[in-house]
Amino acid sequence: MKRALTAVIAWTTLVAAAGAAPMKAATATRPASRAVATPAPAPPSADSVLAAAYREAAATHRKVFVIFHASWCGWCHRMDSIMKAPVCQPLFEKNYVVTHLVILETGSKAALVNPGAMELYTKYAGAQGQGIPFFLIINPDGTVLQDSRIKPEGAAPGSWGNNTGCPDSDEELTYFVRLLHETSTLSDTELKTIRAQFARKS
Template sequence: MKPTKILSLIAVLAMTVLPAMSASREIYPDPAQAKADVAAALKAAAATHKRVIIDFGGNWCGDCRVLDIYFHNPENRPILESNYVLVHVNIGHMDENVDIAEHYGVPLNRGVPALAVLSDKGKVLYSQKSGEFEKMRSMQANSVTSFLVQWKPTKPGCSVTMVTC
């Protein structure tokens, strides 16, 4: 089989089988938990010197489910777990936790999933403004890899010439 056909087959499987596997899992908890979950994530990040990723979305959102699959794939999971505290904020049907999204500068009207990245001290480092991840189903996992690498914290003592950071 030609490499392009193999890649096409893999893409089709990823877009059909993987979301179906994730569909049975509740990614986004009850909307009422959001403030406590964000507070707990900030506390954990401060203790571990990791960054916080706030993922705004809903269990009804197929693109949100694909993002979660990509976050936890074998390439991205180690980057995510060693550098970030991930918190999922349920936005209901664009009518819950809107205040939290606004607080972190994320316009939900641009689509979900929508992300914000915070420092270990809670400072907003990035807030999604233009629906960058809104069409996750048509994006590749390496777009999430690039995002995670771009926003991960710099380890103390690391420099551009060190490759083990």
């Protein structure tokens, strides 16, 4: 009886093991699930970026300050960092909706370019280009008031002149401050603060 019971137990164990083996094998050979890469969303068009900025500017009684830039552009990063400095950011935000359009990217970064941005840049910077950063100051109705090409007072945007880029020289700083004075409510003291920040060499 004891021997029979032992045999039954042994048989039961073998059956259980045999039944479990295929399941274990099936589990081991199940193909691993693969994560499906989600493609990055396409950047918005220049028209849609500007349309959103125009709406915000109209609702808040400001102008649009649009900067053409690229990820590799050191002067672009410098301009952004100065405009975002604690003493400057409130002054710009009080008067402008600051927005950016990406151009001149290549390789893996080409997908960052806003469709239509290069055409708008060329319209005002000229066919030969003026480098970046390049900026426009625009009314909420889409009228371009000023651009970053140094020119005499009264000259039309996009007409002629060298690009100030991120203003650094005395000539560039004087022109930049003049544009801000003509398109904002910034006081003389506030304009001096902005000029001093851009004039810093560190």
